[in-house]
Amino acid sequence: MARGGSAVAVLSFLLGLPLLSVLVAGEDPYRFFTWNVSYGDIYPLGVKQQGILINGQFPGPQIEAVTNDNLVVNVFNKLNEPFLLSWSGLQQRRNSFEDGVAGTTCPIPPGANFTYILQAKDQIGTYFYFPSLAFHKAAGGFGGIRVLSRPRIPVPFPPPAADYTVLIGDWYKTNHTDLRYMLDSGKALGFPDGLLINGRGWNGYTFTVQPGMTYRFRITNVGLATSLNIRFQGHTMKLVEVEGSHTMQTAYSSLDVHLGQSYSVLLTADQPGFDYSIVVSTRFTTKIISTTAVLHYANSAGKAPGPLPGGPTTQIDWSLNQARSIRYYRSSVHFLFLVQIQTRTVTMKDNVT
Numbered sequence: 001m002a003r004g005g006s007a008v009a010v011l012s013f014l015l016g017l018p019l020l021s022v023l024v025a026g027e028d029p030y031r032f033f034t035w036n037v038s039y040g041d042i043y044p045l046g047v048k049q050q051g052i053l054i055n056g057q058f059p060g061p062q063i064e065a066v067t068n069d070n071l072v073v074n075v076f077n078k079l080n081e082p083f084l085l086s087w088s089g090l091q092q093r094r095n096s097f098e099d100g101v102a103g104t105t106c107p108i109p110p111g112a113n114f115t116y117i118l119q120a121k122d123q124i125g126t127y128f129y130f131p132s133l134a135f136h137k138a139a140g141g142f143g144g145i146r147v148l149s150r151p152r153i154p155v156p157f158p159p160p161a162a163d164y165t166v167l168i169g170d171w172y173k174t175n176h177t178d179l180r181y182m183l184d185s186g187k188a189l190g191f192p193d194g195l196l197i198n199g200r201g202w203n204g205y206t207f208t209v210q211p212g213m214t215y216r217f218r219i220t221n222v223g224l225a226t227s228l229n230i231r232f233q234g235h236t237m238k239l240v241e242v243e244g245s246h247t248m249q250t251a252y253s254s255l256d257v258h259l260g261q262s263y264s265v266l267l268t269a270d271q272p273g274f275d276y277s278i279v280v281s282t283r284f285t286t287k288i289i290s291t292t293a294v295l296h297y298a299n300s301a302g303k304a305p306g307p308l309p310g311g312p313t314t315q316i317d318w319s320l321n322q323a324r325s326i327r328y329y330r331s332s333v334h335f336l337f338l339v340q341i342q343t344r345t346v347t348m349k350d351n352v353t
């Protein structure tokens with residue numbers, strides 16, 4: 001970073017362009033977080049469980065950042081086991097020892113703390129963090145990360161009225177130590193007991209929308225074993241981002257989200273004022289389970305009429321075709337750049353042959 005800065009400074013001196021150094025003068029901002037990781041009672045499927053909370057929250061607090069921000073996260077481990085956090089999707093350039101998987105980063109011993117120093121270098125988009133050791137993820141400790149574009153960097157859609165995180169995942173009533181023991185003794189994980197949306201079971205979470213406005217929903221599958229499908233009753237989703245890349249804005253009536261994947265969709269509240277269901281169901285499983293959250297119009301007259309929207313269940317082709325339909329967003333500038341690169345490749349090949 002310093003080297004890049006001074007190179008630009010030298011360049012701007014040579015070229016007599018003081019403006020250039022003004023443009024790069026800003027230090028990348030720092031954001032500081034202090035997180036207490038502890039056990040606490042949660043009731044995601046109606047029965048009491050010992051969850052892993054961050055600052056008392058399940059799921060954990062959301063990280064909001066802007067491209068190039070430095071994130072300094074001081075994590076205090078108040079569990080009785082070593083704990084390690086991983087930052088899914090953050091690229092950790094020249095920074096792999098902060099990635100938080102066994103082998104790159106030491107776990108935080110019980111009662112100790114460790115400060116992760118991360119940078120969202122040149123990144124935008126939707127990511128998440130999760131505990132990477134000891135099956136802790138089955139008890140919580142995960143949360144959303146969003147990296148917004150810097151001001152003046154064009155985003156290929158107008159700012160949404162609000163930006164909602166939707167963490168979906170399978171859930172087991174068996175606690176993480178018992179699940180871990182099962183796996184260690186060679187048994188399969190078994191079928192999940194339910195699905196959660198933002199840590200809540202059936203109709204346990206509500207997203208409120210104003211009629212006529214457009215919202216961004218950042219959807220991540222934070223579960224352990226199950227691919228999921230999500231759909232909004234009476235609405236289509238316009239896909240705009242997949243894990244840090246803007247996409248061509250295709251409309252989908254339902255979307256498969258496999259483990260660890262993150263998608264951003266835009267949804268316009270253009271239907272009559274009701275409470276609509278957001279349905280999440282399992283994919284590729286013989287038994288299908290589902291859960292719902294509520295899309296609540298501020299002017300709602302009550303529950304929307306009609307059945308819950310159905311989705312694909314065991315069809316694999318459907319999922320592959322959907323994945324193949326997703327394309328990078330291309331502005332005309334981006335397109336010219338690609339043409340240039342391709343032309344250059346052709347020229348190089350000509351030289352070789």
Ligand SMILES: *[C@@H]1O[C@H](CO)[C@@H](O)[C@H](O)[C@H]1NC(C)=O
Pocket residue numbers: 034035036055
């Ligand atoms: C973390 O816990 C300590 C006490 O153990 C408390 O003083 C501090 O305020 C907590 N921090 C947060 C961010 O919750």
Ligand SMILES: *[C@@H]1O[C@H](CO)[C@@H](O)[C@H](O)[C@H]1NC(C)=O
Pocket residue numbers: 074113114115
């Ligand atoms: C632990 O927390 C203290 C108090 O915030 C801080 O000064 C120290 O640097 C932290 N230690 C590590 C290893 O991050």
Ligand SMILES: *[C@@H]1O[C@H](CO)[C@@H](O)[C@H](O)[C@H]1NC(C)=O
Pocket residue numbers: 050175176177178
């Ligand atoms: C998990 O449940 C078992 C009993 O089935 C109990 O012995 C163990 O302490 C529990 N672990 C946690 C972390 O709550």
